[in-house]
Amino acid sequence: MRVLLVEDDEPVAESLRRGLLRYGFEVNWVTTGQEALTAAGAPRDPYDVVLLDLGLPDADGLDVCKALRAGSDVPIIVISARSEETDRVVGLELGADDYVSKPFGVREVIARIRAVMRRMQPRTxxxxxxxxxxxxxxxxxxxxxxxxxxxxxxxxxxxxxxxxxxxxxxxxxxxxxxxxxxxxxxxxxxxxxxxxxxxxxxxxxxxxxxxxxxxxxxxxxxxxxxxxxxxx
The missing domain is CATH 1.10.10.10 (Winged helix-like DNA-binding domain superfamily/Winged helix DNA-binding domain)
Incomplete structure (x- = not known):
């Protein structure tokens, strides 16, 4: 499973990246909104899920979420220190499939990825x-x-x-x-x-x-x- 990790906090990103790799995920890590849009828009090797931080250095993560959803149906899980209900609601209304508040554990993120992927699959x-x-x-x-x-x-x-x-x-x-x-x-x-x-x-x-x-x-x-x- 290919994951696009959009996170500018290096310690957080490295910890999450190592955890995902340990569980067999393939991870591409970018640090800005523009890099995220470029990577997600590449026609080759599409991503299975995007983990998106809201506090990016070049753009508001909510705007990036909206742009990603406008161009793709890829599942988006927001990971952010913004734990207010308003941010969660806005993120979900803009097209995010789930929302994880920092601090979080790798196991929680993986469980949410799997849950989102199950929801995306055709149901028998x-x-x-x-x-x-x-x-x-x-x-x-x-x-x-x-x-x-x-x-x-x-x-x-x-x-x-x-x-x-x-x-x-x-x-x-x-x-x-x-x-x-x-x-x-x-x-x-x-x-x-x-x-x-x-x-x-x-x-x-x-x-x-x-x-x-x-x-x-x-x-x-x-x-x-x-x-x-x-x-x-």
Whole structure:
């Protein structure tokens, strides 16, 4: 996923850029409104999402947001220290898809990116009811935190559900142990990650045939959706 990061505060931008790269995003960082409009207007390799700061040195971020929306349907997430309700409302009315107030965590930004991207995707009949379908057998209702396999609800422990929800955000993507522990357990988790292996084993057993969770030695795990319902 290609991200255009528009932020003139170097420490904030570097921290966010490193975090996004760690989660597998491709990031192009620019510092001015003009650079943002030029980059977003390039016909080759369009961006999947724009993270836009409002406090830019050459232009008001709200004007940049309006110009971006006028020329493209690319999702825009405003990231700003302006936390007043008026700024949030104006940003959304000008075409922003979401608004994150500083200070923020990388995980929050990534969660908002994924939420915006899900809203942009065409919805299937099962998704209209709040459920996301993975292959022919598995559905996950994130609103209700419920999982169904072949139409029958699967009993998952809370962390088993959180792990499955995280891995299915990007099927096929390799997630490191550190990424998973930070997202599912705690950003400040220290110590052995054997609990992760236990939860992976439980998901493999309960969802056998519908998904395959591959272990990449020394790195982490990758979830593969078995489209034909058989193990990969």
């Amino acid at each position: 009949p099962s998704q209209e009811s709040g459920a996301d379908r993975y292959g022919s057998r598995l559905t996950i209702d994130r609103k209700a935190a419920r999982v169904h396999l072949d139409g029958e609800e699967v009993a998952l422990a809370p962390k088993e559900y959180d792990l499955l929800a995280f891995l299915t955000e990007e099927p096929g993507a390799l997630m490191s142990r550190e990424q998973i522990m930070e997202a599912v357990w705690d950003a400040n988790w220290f110590g052995p990650t054997k609990t992760l292996d236990v939860h992976v084993a439980a998901l493999r057993r309960k969802l056998a045939g519908a998904v395959t969770i591959e272990a990449v030695r020394g790195v982490g795990f990758r979830l593969i959706v078995n489209e034909d319902g058989q193990p990969a």
